[in-house]
Amino acid sequence: MNTQPEAAGELFVASEVVRRVPATEAVAARLGAGQYVQVINTAGTQVVDCWAFRRGDIGEFMSMEHTRVEIGRVSPGVGDALYSNKREPLLTLVHDTSPGIHDTTLAACDVYRYNRLGATGYHANCTDNLKGAMASEGQDISWVPCPLNLWENAVVAPDLSQRIAPPVSRAGDFVTLRAEVDLTLVLSACPQDMAPTNGLDATPQDIHYTIF
Amino acid sequence: MNTQPEAAGELFVASEVVRRVPATEAVAARLGAGQYVQVINTAGTQVVDCWAFRRGDIGEFMSMEHTRVEIGRVSPGVGDALYSNKREPLLTLVHDTSPGIHDTTLAACDVYRYNRLGATGYHANCTDNLKGAMASEGQDISWVPCPLNLWENAVVAPDLSQRIAPPVSRAGDFVTLRAEVDLTLVLSACPQDMAPTNGLDATPQDIHYTIF
Numbered sequence: 001m002n003t004q005p006e007a008a009g010e011l012f013v014a015s016e017v018v019r020r021v022p023a024t025e026a027v028a029a030r031l032g033a034g035q036y037v038q039v040i041n042t043a044g045t046q047v048v049d050c051w052a053f054r055r056g057d058i059g060e061f062m063s064m065e066h067t068r069v070e071i072g073r074v075s076p077g078v079g080d081a082l083y084s085n086k087r088e089p090l091l092t093l094v095h096d097t098s099p100g101i102h103d104t105t106l107a108a109c110d111v112y113r114y115n116r117l118g119a120t121g122y123h124a125n126c127t128d129n130l131k132g133a134m135a136s137e138g139q140d141i142s143w144v145p146c147p148l149n150l151w152e153n154a155v156v157a158p159d160l161s162q163r164i165a166p167p168v169s170r171a172g173d174f175v176t177l178r179a180e181v182d183l184t185l186v187l188s189a190c191p192q193d194m195a196p197t198n199g200l201d202a203t204p205q206d207i208h209y210t211i212f
Numbered sequence: 213m214n215t216q217p218e219a220a221g222e223l224f225v226a227s228e229v230v231r232r233v234p235a236t237e238a239v240a241a242r243l244g245a246g247q248y249v250q251v252i253n254t255a256g257t258q259v260v261d262c263w264a265f266r267r268g269d270i271g272e273f274m275s276m277e278h279t280r281v282e283i284g285r286v287s288p289g290v291g292d293a294l295y296s297n298k299r300e301p302l303l304t305l306v307h308d309t310s311p312g313i314h315d316t317t318l319a320a321c322d323v324y325r326y327n328r329l330g331a332t333g334y335h336a337n338c339t340d341n342l343k344g345a346m347a348s349e350g351q352d353i354s355w356v357p358c359p360l361n362l363w364e365n366a367v368v369a370p371d372l373s374q375r376i377a378p379p380v381s382r383a384g385d386f387v388t389l390r391a392e393v394d395l396t397l398v399l400s401a402c403p404q405d406m407a408p409t410n411g412l413d414a415t416p417q418d419i420h421y422t423i424f
Contacts (some may be wrong), residue, residue, distance in 0.1 A: 064277075064350075065319035065358040070328075074317065074372045085356070087324035105286065105317065107277035112299035143355065144297070146277040156368045160286045 017211075021048075026129035027028060028137045028186035029211060030055065031179035036071030040208040041098065041151055044171035046131045047190040049108050049126040049147040049206055050081070052090050055182040058139050060084045062091065064104040064146040074156060075102050081180070082148065089180045098173035103152035105162070108144060109192055117194040124191035133186045147188075150175060152197060158182040229423075233260075235416040238341035238400035239339045241423060242267065243351035251399060251421040253310065253363055256383035257411030259402040260419055261320050261338040261359040264294070264302050267394040270351050272296045274303065276358040286368060287314050293392070294360065301392045310385035315364035317374070320356060321404055329406040331386040336403040345398045359400075362387060364409060378411045 018040070021027050026049075031037055039048055052062035063085040070087060071080045079098050081089035107113075108130065110190060114123035129145050134141045151167040177187075193202045230252070233239050238261075243249060251260055264274035282299060283292045290308050293301035301400065319325075326335035339356050346353045363379040391397075398416040399421060405414045 059355065063319065065317060068374060069318050070327070072374055074368050074374060085319070087322070087328060105277060106281050107275065107297070110299070113281070116299060143271065146358070155374070158370055160368065162280060162284055162286060196268050 011172060018208050019210065021189045021207045021209065023189050023206050024124045024191035025187055026126070026133040028042075028133040029119055029185045029187065029209070031183050031211060032136070033099055033179055033181050035179050035181070036094070036176055036212050037189040038174050038176045038210045038212070039150060039186060040172065040174040040210070041167070041169045042171065043205035044169050044173060044206050045201075046165050046205040046207050047152045047167060047192070047197050048150040049130070049190055050150060051130055052143060052145055052183045053139070053187040054084065055184055058141070060086050060088070061145050062148065064148065068104065075100070075104055076097075076148075082177075085145075088196070091177045091179055092182055093175060094178050095174075095176035098169040098175065098190065099156060099166050101151065101153050103149040103154045104146065105156070106146075106149060106152065106154055106164075108147050108188070109190065110144075114194065119194065126188040126190050129188040129191075130186050133188070134184070137184055139184075149190075164195055164197050166196045214221065224401050230420050231422065232375035233399055233401045233419045233421065235401050235418050236336045238338070238345040238398055239421075241390035241397045241421070243395050243397055243398070243423060245391055245393050247391050248306070248388055249397060250386050250388045250422045250424070251362060251390070252384065252386040252422075253379070253381045254383065254420050256381050256385060257379050257413075257415075258417040258419050259364045259404070259409050260362040261342070261355060261381060261400040261402055262362060263342055263347070263359055263398040264395045265351070266296065266302065269398055270299070270346070272298050273357050274360065276360065280316065286310040287312070287316055291353075294389075299358075301393055303389045303391055305387060306390050307386075307388035310363065310381040310387070312382050313363065313365050313367060315361040315366045316358070317368070318358075318361060318364065318366055319378075320359050320400070322356075326406065331406065338400040338402050340411070341400040342398050343402075345400070346396070349396055351396075355392075361402075364402075376407055376409050378408045
């Protein structure tokens, strides 16, 4: 595995090891301070729910409501940090090839959401994905912070309404985040297939990521 | 104490017992299903951070990120429910004499926020107010949901920026919320005096409330 960028100018080139997150599933990945993660919207239509927890203290986590206060924006742009509930930068958004439409305001999908949408029986969901991914790290998540929803297109309208529309990202778009502390990152390829979250065809897709 | 409205038309008239929340402090109040709480912005410039927890299960709480999904709006209007993290209505906003500018997106202030603003020593804050109020109910809050910030004026601009401006509410404005389940409500008269959250004079004020 190529764990270091070869030169600053190549920070945004995917390293040799590209990992897959299968559609509807999630992964937990450990990042050391100074490492980068590139999250790739392979199909272009897939929303990725992201969480981050400080390594060794899951009581400190990436918090959308604290981030909004500190950056003075509802959605982070390139150069913005993503703050914890202790107002410390955990990650910084350093590169984004997409049009920059991401959501910080909407809860992860869960069994209750799918029940309300009419699902019968169990439906895979980002909330359980988070819990499962963190359980694989030996961590019990009894409650769920609001995620950073990469590429979710639910922009706030001037009348303060929100409507979930298909992503405006394109196949192969990626964002690059730099870890500011040692942390555990969870990436969930959102299983939503009952709303246009993941495109008009409502078909969850694989995503990919690389760490360098 | 007048615990029942005398007639539907009088639902929005304060009952006989009006309680005070001193400036910078908080209170926990128990509401039964069907009861109403009227929160009064006595001075007109005071932001009130609100939380609600299902009685007997603080693992279910009023969640701004779940509410936004379910109501399709960033800020609730009259008639909107406030949903829990299990997507159940805990409260409904039934009346609002103010211009309806409330915030659901910004974290409660905390010691970290005041440190970043330059405070030296301990500064009262809504996060600790919540913990203290719930401790008085015998409940240990180890983490803090995003509050409903009544009258906080941090509306999202078309460019997705947010700036905390003075409230646009007027002295005596109130909101009335109906409890849909048995719950514990916490009201914190925000201690912010280092930003215009509570008016240009940055002077926290008493608020009042009544339950009927």
